[in-house]
Amino acid sequence: MGNQQVSPTQMGSKPEVTRRRVFYIPGYDPIHPRRYRELYRKEGAAQAGISGYEIALSPKTSGGNYGWHVESTINGTAVQADVEVLVWSDIVRDSMETSIPATYAQLIRTAWEYIGSGALWRLMRLRKGPVIAALYPIGMLLVQLLVALLAGHLLGLGLAWLTRFVPLGSESTAFAAHKMLGSTAYLVGMIAALWLLLRWFKKKDGKFFAYYLMHDYAYSARYKGANPPELEARMADFAKVIVEALHQDVDEVLVVGHSSGAHLAVSILSDLIRAGQVPGDGPKLSFLSLGQVVPMVSFLRNADRLRADLRYLSARSELTWIDVTAPGDGCAFALCDPVSVSGVAPDDKRWPLVFSAQFTKSLSPKRWKELRWRFFRLHFQYLCAFDAPLDYDYFQITAGPLTLGTRYADRPPSASRIDHAVSKFTSMAA
Known part of the structure; x- marks a missing residue:
């Protein structure tokens, strides 16, 4: 059997x-x-x-x-x-349909809600695992942004350096023209690399889960723990x-x-x-x-x-x-x-x-x-x-x-359970 x-x-x-x-x-x-x-x-x-x-x-x-x-x-x-x-x-899908800039705005609002309210520090008294999971998308999205910025900086520098070899008229005007062209090339390279890399990271989120988890926590934090109207319905x-x-x-x-x-x-x-x-x-x-x-x-x-x-x-x-x-x-x-x-x-x-x-x-x-x-x-x-x-x-x-x-009539609760009050906020709906 x-x-x-x-x-x-x-x-x-x-x-x-x-x-x-x-x-x-x-x-x-x-x-x-x-x-x-x-x-x-x-x-x-x-x-x-x-x-x-x-x-x-x-x-x-x-x-x-x-x-x-x-x-x-x-x-x-x-x-x-x-x-x-x-x-x-x-x-859920509707809440995830946001742009890359909107996701980074979510990051700021969500981090502020959990950290600024003190909720995060209370949660850390319970279990570290889910708190780390909550911090992970913040850290991963910031790392992705830094990688994209670094790549953009390097590409921009490379394009700006190449503009030095572009003939731009008389010697008296060439310096100023090269400087302007170099600045433009740097900006174009920076924006292009930043946008392309951030889009690539988002496309690969099935491996990173950064956007998914960010949207998850942001959904609860948006109304500070209250249910959105569409969810209540x-x-x-x-x-x-x-x-x-x-x-x-x-x-x-x-x-x-x-x-x-x-x-x-x-x-x-x-x-x-x-x-x-x-x-x-x-x-x-x-x-x-x-x-x-x-x-x-x-x-x-x-x-x-x-x-x-x-x-x-x-x-x-x-x-x-x-x-x-x-x-x-x-x-x-x-x-x-x-x-x-x-x-x-x-x-x-x-x-x-x-x-x-x-x-x-x-x-x-x-x-x-x-x-x-x-x-x-x-x-x-x-x-x-x-x-x-x-x-x-x-x-x-x-x-x-x-x-x-x-x-489970005879099942005792786990002896190692946490069953004391931890939350800072205890107000309740009437």
Whole structure:
């Protein structure tokens, strides 16, 4: 039967779920959602082979959001799940469609917001990895600018030197003419090299990720932690889709928020619970936040809405909220309780349960060595197969016979989690 991991809670529980709706909210990602389907198909098959269960994908037959149908047999129980991606990649792409000068203007505004407000220094008290990731695009874009300026300076000097050999009339006027021509040639060379090199760097950003990450952080910093109007409208649409699923004949509605998608899910779920749209006799409502970067937003001065939603959701009985990160993921705030570190934990706080996916233990030494320095790949490891699985399995969570709450009912939080207030800004929306 392979290497399937079954906890005592799972062995002692009868199947609760035969039908599930899963809503996946991606992070700041401009890529078409079929990327997530192919990742699920490939990695799900790999995990099933390792852990000894069956899982298969088929096309989604209903309308609405992009998604796929999953059928599995896990621990002897057949389960059907419909997975949908709540797409905001079009908003991401629109936010990335800026010129090179506009990107450098973003750099100045974003750096000023995080550094000038003091948020950056507070974030550094949590985890260094995501802070380094935030500083990386600033440093890389400045290096690119310096390289382009140096190349422009050298090209300009070369062109100016060549103008000395251009015949320009009488000796009495040649000196002044050569000086003017040399200055013009230098300026032309400088501008040409600067523009061409900066365009080349931007074209190669699939290797450097400087522009991509700059746009990511700038998107949150632009409104100082508040959601842009177009994102608020899309989140309202997402809430309607989830509410519709909560009134269907399924056993669990599972919302998965990955990376930046985690803080979107916090606000979406808070909104629908506040509105009384979670039926008492409906399916179980579960929330799984993966590789979250909540503090990058909640520590900003105008993130009043997010901080209020974090506080509200952390005390609700209508859902189960599990937060999974890993110290091996340098792009996430690993083991940082997003509610507590934001300084808004209520006295009756019950969520989230924070624990580690333990990359260094749930991946074999060989596999860990292969992935150790692939930072962006590791940020997606939560959605992938583990070749030495422990108690975290994305595919059993999304396509298995137990609800999220039952699966981790006996799971203690990680002892090394950070759960004290760190944020300078703690104001909340009324």
